[in-house]
Amino acid sequence: MLTPLSPASPSLELLRALNNDHAQELSFADAPRFAHLIAQAFFAAHIGTEAFLIAFDQDADYDSQNFLWFRQRFSKFVYVDRVVTAQAVRGRGHAAALYNALFAAARAAGHERVTCEINADPPNPGSEAFHSKFGFQEIGSALLPNGKTVRYYERRL
Template sequence: MNTLLPISRVSPQDEPAILALNNTHAAELSWLEPERLSFLLGEAFYARCIGALEAFIMTLDQDAHYDSPNFLWFRERYQRFVYVDRVVVAGEARGRGHARRLYQDLFDHTSRAGQTIITCEVNTDPPNPASDAFHAALGFAEVGDAVIHGGKKAVRYYIRQLAG
């Protein structure tokens, strides 16, 4: 029998493992220093992990103190939203449905909090077709794009509207 690992709130004890997992995937996410991770987790609307850090997700709402150009793009266009800042699954844990479970739990949590819009971005340069397909399958729709970080990165912006 394949038992699902629990989804749990991120705790301060999880931060070293989150930092290591994040920075292993810095090209897709962005590099974080320990202090920056602690700050973002303090600002987070929803931060969860699965198992012994097989996967994690961190989101922020419109009130977060965050200077990411992607977050600010959404803030300029939407009054209320939840922004998926990062979601990552460890290489050895891929294909187990962790990202889908984290997103579904996020959708439920967001709805209970009275929010109706989930936002995120996916890299277009460097391209990430698997992430594009994953977000499309979850009901996200493209709403814009941008070139950021002085032309070093290009992204596609997505939203998913939840029932209000």
């Protein structure tokens, strides 16, 4: 069952552990950082302790280089900062349910685009395939100071 995620959610620490299990793809978050991300989110939801999604709109207080890349280019957008599904439950539709709820919330708020980045180096072919299925199109790329190369994507609503 899809549930809103807040800094006071009972499963917060388990979801943060899920995030940190995938830190290479998402980036590590200590407890204060994870709570800040959720507090700033335009949309934050989870399915049990198995999956979650955190997305920001253009007004978020967020310092991610990837988020700032979109802010420099678009006056209004929703940026998917992190989405993760536990390995044991992949293929059960959790990420699709989270994305469909995000798309509905973004449309209701008058947004025309949802954006994200996907690691190109190190590669993340599973994420590329998933986002392609949802109609995301590549619109740019960057080499980050940490050595990662990312591709930027957009899905028009």
